[in-house]
Amino acid sequence: MTRRFSAHHGLRRGLVPLVVLALAGALGAQEAAPSPQEEAGRLYNPGAVQERTPTVDLDNDEYIKELEKGLRCTCGCNLDIYTCRTTDFSCATSPALHREILALHNDGKTAQEIMDDFVARYGDQVLMSPKPEGFNLAGYLVPGIVMVLAGLLLTAHLLRKRRGRVVVPVAEVNSATLPSGIEASPEELEHLRQELLREDL
Amino acid sequence: MTLLGHFSLWAALLVGLWGVVIAFSGKWRTRPDLAASVNRSTYALLACLLVASFALMVGLLKHDFNIEYVASYTSRNLPEYFIFSAFWAGQKGSLLFWAVVLATFSALAQFLTSRRYADLLPYVAGVTSLVTVFFVIVMLFSSNPFERLPFTPPDGNGLNPQLQNVGMIIHPPMLYLGYISITIPFAFAIAALLSKRLDTGWILAIRKWTLLSWLFLSIGITLGMWWAYVELGWGGYWAWDPVENASFLPWLTMTAFLHSVMIQEKRGMLKRWNLGLIIGTFLLSIFGTFITRSGVISSVHSFTQSSVGYYFLGFLVASAVASFALLYLRWPLLKPEVKLESMLSREAAFLFNNLALVGIAFSVLWGTLFPILSEAVQGTKVTVGPPFFNKVNIPLGLFLLALTGIGPLIAWRKASASNLQRQFRWPVASGLVVLAALLLFGMRNFYAIVALSLSGFVLGTVAQEFYRGARARHRIHGESYLAATYHLFGRNRRRYGGYIVHVAILLYFVAFAGAAFRVDQEATLKPGESADIRSPYGHTYTLTHVGVSQYEALNRVVSVATLEVARDGKKLGLINSEKRQHVDSFGRPQFQPSTEVGIRYNLQEDLYVVYAGAVQGTEEAVFRFTINPLVVWLWLGGVLLIIGGITTMWPSEAGAIRPIPSAAAERPEPAGV
Numbered sequence: 001m002t003r004r005f006s007a008h009h010g011l012r013r014g015l016v017p018l019v020v021l022a023l024a025g026a027l028g029a030q031e032a033a034p035s036p037q038e039e040a041g042r043l044y045n046p047g048a049v050q051e052r053t054p055t056v057d058l059d060n061d062e063y064i065k066e067l068e069k070g071l072r073c074t075c076g077c078n079l080d081i082y083t084c085r086t087t088d089f090s091c092a093t094s095p096a097l098h099r100e101i102l103a104l105h106n107d108g109k110t111a112q113e114i115m116d117d118f119v120a121r122y123g124d125q126v127l128m129s130p131k132p133e134g135f136n137l138a139g140y141l142v143p144g145i146v147m148v149l150a151g152l153l154l155t156a157h158l159l160r161k162r163r164g165r166v167v168v169p170v171a172e173v174n175s176a177t178l179p180s181g182i183e184a185s186p187e188e189l190e191h192l193r194q195e196l197l198r199e200d201l
Numbered sequence: 202m203t204l205l206g207h208f209s210l211w212a213a214l215l216v217g218l219w220g221v222v223i224a225f226s227g228k229w230r231t232r233p234d235l236a237a238s239v240n241r242s243t244y245a246l247l248a249c250l251l252v253a254s255f256a257l258m259v260g261l262l263k264h265d266f267n268i269e270y271v272a273s274y275t276s277r278n279l280p281e282y283f284i285f286s287a288f289w290a291g292q293k294g295s296l297l298f299w300a301v302v303l304a305t306f307s308a309l310a311q312f313l314t315s316r317r318y319a320d321l322l323p324y325v326a327g328v329t330s331l332v333t334v335f336f337v338i339v340m341l342f343s344s345n346p347f348e349r350l351p352f353t354p355p356d357g358n359g360l361n362p363q364l365q366n367v368g369m370i371i372h373p374p375m376l377y378l379g380y381i382s383i384t385i386p387f388a389f390a391i392a393a394l395l396s397k398r399l400d401t402g403w404i405l406a407i408r409k410w411t412l413l414s415w416l417f418l419s420i421g422i423t424l425g426m427w428w429a430y431v432e433l434g435w436g437g438y439w440a441w442d443p444v445e446n447a448s449f450l451p452w453l454t455m456t457a458f459l460h461s462v463m464i465q466e467k468r469g470m471l472k473r474w475n476l477g478l479i480i481g482t483f484l485l486s487i488f489g490t491f492i493t494r495s496g497v498i499s500s501v502h503s504f505t506q507s508s509v510g511y512y513f514l515g516f517l518v519a520s521a522v523a524s525f526a527l528l529y530l531r532w533p534l535l536k537p538e539v540k541l542e543s544m545l546s547r548e549a550a551f552l553f554n555n556l557a558l559v560g561i562a563f564s565v566l567w568g569t570l571f572p573i574l575s576e577a578v579q580g581t582k583v584t585v586g587p588p589f590f591n592k593v594n595i596p597l598g599l600f601l602l603a604l605t606g607i608g609p610l611i612a613w614r615k616a617s618a619s620n621l622q623r624q625f626r627w628p629v630a631s632g633l634v635v636l637a638a639l640l641l642f643g644m645r646n647f648y649a650i651v652a653l654s655l656s657g658f659v660l661g662t663v664a665q666e667f668y669r670g671a672r673a674r675h676r677i678h679g680e681s682y683l684a685a686t687y688h689l690f691g692r693n694r695r696r697y698g699g700y701i702v703h704v705a706i707l708l709y710f711v712a713f714a715g716a717a718f719r720v721d722q723e724a725t726l727k728p729g730e731s732a733d734i735r736s737p738y739g740h741t742y743t744l745t746h747v748g749v750s751q752y753e754a755l756n757r758v759v760s761v762a763t764l765e766v767a768r769d770g771k772k773l774g775l776i777n778s779e780k781r782q783h784v785d786s787f788g789r790p791q792f793q794p795s796t797e798v799g800i801r802y803n804l805q806e807d808l809y810v811v812y813a814g815a816v817q818g819t820e821e822a823v824f825r826f827t828i829n830p831l832v833v834w835l836w837l838g839g840v841l842l843i844i845g846g847i848t849t850m851w852p853s854e855a856g857a858i859r860p861i862p863s864a865a866a867e868r869p870e871p872a873g874v
Binding site: 079083128143 | 363433434435436437440442443541544549552553556559560563564567568571575578579581582583584585586587588589592593597721722723724725727728748749751758759760780782790793794795796811812813814815816817818819820821823825
């Protein structure tokens with residue numbers, strides 16, 4: 001992301017410090033130019049808005065974001081650190097955790113080392129998904145196993161039920177070529193045709 | 202008024218118990234006057250709870266802060282329309298709201314149900330009264346909305362700012378209506394089991410109720426997503442929070458039921474499964490209430506932790522044991538009338554659709570409860586968040602999306618090769634065209650590609666169904682294609698309304714696929730400064746901070762940050778995001794400042810702006826900019842889903858659809874147990 005002054009606003013607002021500088025120079029003052037902070041007007045009611053620190057480059061770093069999405073905020077909200085610190089911006093815990101992560105990152109720690117550090121300090125609960133080891137494996141595997149088993153059982157059950165049945169595809173049935181063994185009378189087939197006609201039209 | 206409220210709740214308890222005792226004693230079978238009495242008890246129960254609700258509403262509107270509930274959730278400067286939503290904003294009020302809505306549904310069920318099912322109605326009244334009585338007991342003995350304080354505070358605490366949103370006026374009631382109306386199909390299912398009337402009669406009696414319940418749940422969940430998106434300021438709409446999951450669970454099983462019930466209606470199969478689904482759906486609705494109110498699992502949505510959780514847990518266990526025991530006793534009476542004839546049939550497709558829906562429900566339930574299980578087994582609580590749920594549920598969801606297209610096209614009983622070829626040729630082609638286009642445009646996200654391609658396939662199936670139906674009417678009746686399409690709805694609203702719902706669901710999937718391409722960035726800007734953010738579509742938005750203005754409104758101080766938006770240099774207009782500091786009637790700050798996001802949307806993407814805060818109390822502001830591709834399709838899908846849902850419930854010109862008779866279906870039922 002770039003950060004720059006737009007033409008018309010920048011020009012208008014840029015004139016003020018220039019005039020101040022010119023006056024200061026004329027008076028022989030040795031003061032520095034006003035810092036950017038002093039350029040922004042003060043709010044009428046500052047207490048009505050959360051206080052924030054200016055954004056740094058690492059706030060937008062995808063690596064840091066992904067790392068924070070894997071770690072839970074300890075404020076009790078159930079959200080990951082990234083989501084919590086960017087949700088309504090009212091949590092004081094997640095920005096602090098974010099700063100901890102940045103500090104560890106700046107110390108040269110890898111993502112895994114940062115996660116291990118968090119687990120050591122806050123316990124396994126700080127991970128947004130449990131480590132796939134020990135009993136936690138059940139968390140990952142049980143839904144899949146149950147689904148596969150249910151699918152297999154359902155298929156086996158259905159195949160067992162239809163074994164030995166003589167069935168003619170619906171599209172090929174007509175009363176004139178009705179094979180023996182089909183469980184439908186001509187009246188039923190006629191009723192079926194009427195029903196299908198009514199449903200379709 | 203609190204005296205009236207207390208009295209009404211006690212009267213409701215006695216009236217409800219009368220209905221329960223008479224209904225389940227069975228004496229009404231030989232005493233028509235008792236049967237009428239059970240029926241009338243539902244109306245009396247409703248009257249008692251309406252009086253209690255009136256008493257609470259008067260307390261809220263008159264700012265009677267001596268009532269603990271009124272003092273906790275309202276203040277003198279709370280806008281009146283939010284005073285109404287305060288009725289269900291807190292635990293105690295929501296319990297009363299639940300009870301009164303359930304009593305209303307119970308009375309409507311008694312009043313509207315055809316006399317053909319007269320022998321089921323006393324049991325239905327018994328079940329609904331029992332559930333209502335449970336809520337009244339919880340209120341009277343644990344969470345009474347008419348509890349008084351030992352003193353009268355000059356003002357109340359006010360309503361949480363995040364609940365002061367139009368979405369919160371309608372989202373919770375819709376979800377409650379969905380949860381609560383599930384009790385009616387459940388009551389009919391239990392009545393059918395008790396009375397041994399296990400033909401398709403009870404299914405036909407509850408058709409509208411199940412659709413209504415599903416529709417309310419769908420609207421409630423979608424509105425919840427919308428509220429989270431526009432109010433919470435995180436740029437998303439679903440976080441797999443336990444309470445979100447709790448609302449999703451009955452929706453999944455109810456959706457499964459709506460599909461499998463068609464097999465019972467048409468083919469006399471899946472009777473046991475359908476009863477199990479309805480019982481399961483009811484239990485999941487109670488489970489959701491338990492999760493929200495017990496504090497057993499931490500959630501941003503939870504009410505304050507209290508003892509009501511134990512009441513709900515007890516009720517949940519008792520209901521489960523009683524219902525499944527009854528189902529077990531009637532098991533031999535629930536044999537299917539015909540058997541499945543082919544794996545290549547609509548019945549089989551619907552069975553796998555049910556497997557996927559129940560599978561997703563199981564995995565969501567498993568993930569929601571796993572932290573408790575882990576704590577019990579390992580002694581350590583773990584977190585199961587979005588990474589887990591996405592990993593497990595995305596493949597299942599895509600399987601379900603594929604079945605959404607397959608189910609309606611495949612023939613009943615057994616599909617032939619020619620049938621498959623004729624039905625699937627064009628839909629598969631439409632899916633492949635979408636796939637090719639996505640690859641051509643450089644999309645490489647696997648799940649997004651699959652979701653969008655399957656959406657193309659499902660859209661192809663629906664378009665083909667409409668086209669074929671309209672073409673047939675055009676040929677037979679000589680109608681124009683437009684008139685023919687209109688009349689298709691008139692002939693079979695359930696079927697074509699269902700197709701609209703399918704399109705709505707695929708729109709949801711389109712929006713979900715878009716989430717894979719979300720972009721977000723933070724920036725700190727002084728007035729006049731700009732930030733650029735690049736869309737996944739390739740263009741660039743430039744956002745220029747204009748300034749921050751502040752003003753005082755009724756119950757808040759509002760700080761509005763304004764940005765000028767340009768796309769690839771072309772100015773689009775202004776976008777505002779607010780911070781709101783709510784104050785009480787003495788001007789003292791209440792709660793943390795809340796956010797009102799600024800959203801500029803189109804069919805491609807949303808530009809989502811959040812004013813995060815101020816740097817050292819100046820106009821220098823921290824913003825978060827998010828580009829959310831395809832989100833608007835979620836809301837369009839929601840609107841379409843409502844249209845489709847209402848269409849399915851609207852009476853057909855052709856009247857009720859009769860089941861297809863078969864030789865087996867006409868065999869007499871085996872002797873009862």
